[in-house]
Amino acid sequence: MATPRTNELTKVVLFLGLALFFSEAQGRTHRSLAQTTGTAVFDVTSYGAKGDGKEAVDEDGEPINDVAFIQAWNAACHTAGPAKVVIPPGKFVLGQVIFAGPCQCPNPIVEVQGTVIATTDLSQYPSPDWFLFERVDGVVLTGTGTFDGQGHVNWGQNDCEKNPDCVTLPSSIKFHRLSNAVIEGIKSVNSMFFHIFVTGCHNVTVRNVNLVAPFDSPNTDGVHTSISDMVTIADSVIATGDDCVSVGHGSVNVTVTGVTCGPGHGISVGSLGKQVGEKPVQFVHVKNCTLVRSDNGARIKSWPARTANTASDIIFEELIMDHVKNPIIINQRYGCKKNSVPKPSLVKISNVQFKNITGTTITNAVVNIICSEKFPCEGIHVGDIDLQPIPLKGLAQVTSTCSNANVILEGKHDGITCSGAPATPTSTEEAESDLE
Numbered sequence: 001m002a003t004p005r006t007n008e009l010t011k012v013v014l015f016l017g018l019a020l021f022f023s024e025a026q027g028r029t030h031r032s033l034a035q036t037t038g039t040a041v042f043d044v045t046s047y048g049a050k051g052d053g054k055e056a057v058d059e060d061g062e063p064i065n066d067v068a069f070i071q072a073w074n075a076a077c078h079t080a081g082p083a084k085v086v087i088p089p090g091k092f093v094l095g096q097v098i099f100a101g102p103c104q105c106p107n108p109i110v111e112v113q114g115t116v117i118a119t120t121d122l123s124q125y126p127s128p129d130w131f132l133f134e135r136v137d138g139v140v141l142t143g144t145g146t147f148d149g150q151g152h153v154n155w156g157q158n159d160c161e162k163n164p165d166c167v168t169l170p171s172s173i174k175f176h177r178l179s180n181a182v183i184e185g186i187k188s189v190n191s192m193f194f195h196i197f198v199t200g201c202h203n204v205t206v207r208n209v210n211l212v213a214p215f216d217s218p219n220t221d222g223v224h225t226s227i228s229d230m231v232t233i234a235d236s237v238i239a240t241g242d243d244c245v246s247v248g249h250g251s252v253n254v255t256v257t258g259v260t261c262g263p264g265h266g267i268s269v270g271s272l273g274k275q276v277g278e279k280p281v282q283f284v285h286v287k288n289c290t291l292v293r294s295d296n297g298a299r300i301k302s303w304p305a306r307t308a309n310t311a312s313d314i315i316f317e318e319l320i321m322d323h324v325k326n327p328i329i330i331n332q333r334y335g336c337k338k339n340s341v342p343k344p345s346l347v348k349i350s351n352v353q354f355k356n357i358t359g360t361t362i363t364n365a366v367v368n369i370i371c372s373e374k375f376p377c378e379g380i381h382v383g384d385i386d387l388q389p390i391p392l393k394g395l396a397q398v399t400s401t402c403s404n405a406n407v408i409l410e411g412k413h414d415g416i417t418c419s420g421a422p423a424t425p426t427s428t429e430e431a432e433s434d435l436e
Contacts, residue, residue: 039082039109044092047071051090051114063124065094073110077103077136084109087145093117095124096170098132099139107138112145112186118172120153128168128193134176141183147172149191151217158193158218169219171197175204184208194221195240201228209236215263217241222264225251227279233259240264244294245286248272249309250279256286266296266324267316271334272309273302273347281311290320291359297327298354301334302372305343314352321359327387328354330369330377330405344374351379355411358386367400367416369407376404382418383410 049068050056056064069087076083083105092114099110118130130149133139149172160166171194175181179202187210188195195211198204206223213220222238225231227250235258238244244261247254247269261267267286272278291297298316302309321327330352332345349371366387371377380402389398398415407418 039084040076040079040105041084041086042072042076043086043088044068044072045088045090047075049087049092051088051092053091053093053117055093055119063095063119065092066097066124069094069097070099073099076105076108077101079105082106082109084111087112087114087116087143090114091117093119095119095121096126096130096132098129098134099136100132100134101136101139103136107140107180108136109140109142112141112143112147115146115148117148118150118170118192120150122154122157122169125170128170129174129197130170130172130192132174132176133178133181136178136181138180139178140181141173142185144185145187147186147188147191147195149189149195151190151192151213151220154192155217160219169193171195171224173197174199175201177201179203181205182207186210187212189213190217191220193219194224195238196223198223198228198231199226201231203230204228205232205234207232207234207236209238211236211238211240211244213240215239215241221246222261224248225254227251229253231255232257236260238264243268244291246270247281247284249275249281251281251284253283254285256284257288259289260292261289262292262294262322262324264294266291266294266299266326268296268299268301269311269314270299270301271303272311273304273306273345276307278307278309280309282313284314286316286319288318290322291324292322293324295325296329297321297324298357299326299329299331300349300352301330302332302345302347302349303334304332304336304345304372306346308346308348310348310350312348312350312352315355316357317353317355319357319359321357321361321387323360323362323390325362326365326368327359327361328357328367328369328382328385330371330380332372333370345372346375347372348375349377349380352377353381354383354385355381356384359388360390361387362390364389364397364399365401366398367402367418369400369402369405369418371404373404376406378406380405380407381410382407382413382416384412385416386412386414
């Protein structure tokens, strides 16, 4: 039988146990522990983020969501064990967010479950980046959530087509100086500039993403790479107003596979030869992709008479074209007006393969290879091409144009003779800004 003294001791023990529990809970500082995985989870709403679709500032005038996201990241980054930042369901409006390392935790995860919405106030972006990840090893950006750049509000500010000193709008997601990084599962809509920008990185994989913007939105490249090596872009759907994938200068060992592209400007190497100090592009492999109603298909592009560079060891193979305008194209007169005679490009292109490319085109010119008079293209292999023009009124048979190029025709290439007068391929593209 319990005595009064025993009851009192029981109460004291219970009180101390509860006090210890709440003390530990408070000491975790918004951190919960996923018992099944041993991963510390940092929910941005625990740091004050509000997913109500509204912009808000604290008493010091700081954007509440911007601060909360960065605090959650910093807490995760400086955790000794595995850690994950969670953006839960909701609509989170915010400006520039920088997730910087190096981190103490191994392979930090950012899981997006809700929708993050970019503020349209350009003064909230000190640099042309919205979500910037930098100097982190092994970061994983994942989830089923959406990045909404609200680009339609500011696309009119993009005057890069007419102004060489234009101000670059923010890219939605930028990976800078990362290694062993992954982007998977997320959706990006209406980016102000690039959807995903990978620069200065090593070993990056982008897979199972969905990148969407209107066909006439300027410079909304799906994935743009520069000064990076071992980049893989796989199993994704990209429909934009610019290149679905653009492989910029300094990109080495880039693989693009299983991508459905269109509308957009195709899958491109370049543009090259515009900026001083560009680095070579080498070992690019584009395979098993489908291009639907895109302005271009498989393309390499360089500016005339700007800066020197090289592009070599490039393969486009096993591609399906569906109503594509310029299926196979090397254009070293990029950015030139029709019928103009520019100075030669200073970019040397060599060892390129276009093979096993089938489908339909809305023009009869299935191959357009216009190379530099000063540095002619070498080792351009074209083979096993079966592209049929859609029977529109007045459309002629398959034609091809090759200028200043050593072209080797192989396998099936009906109607492709690689002869004819040089021409400037038609395009509806915007000029690109300097950003790397």
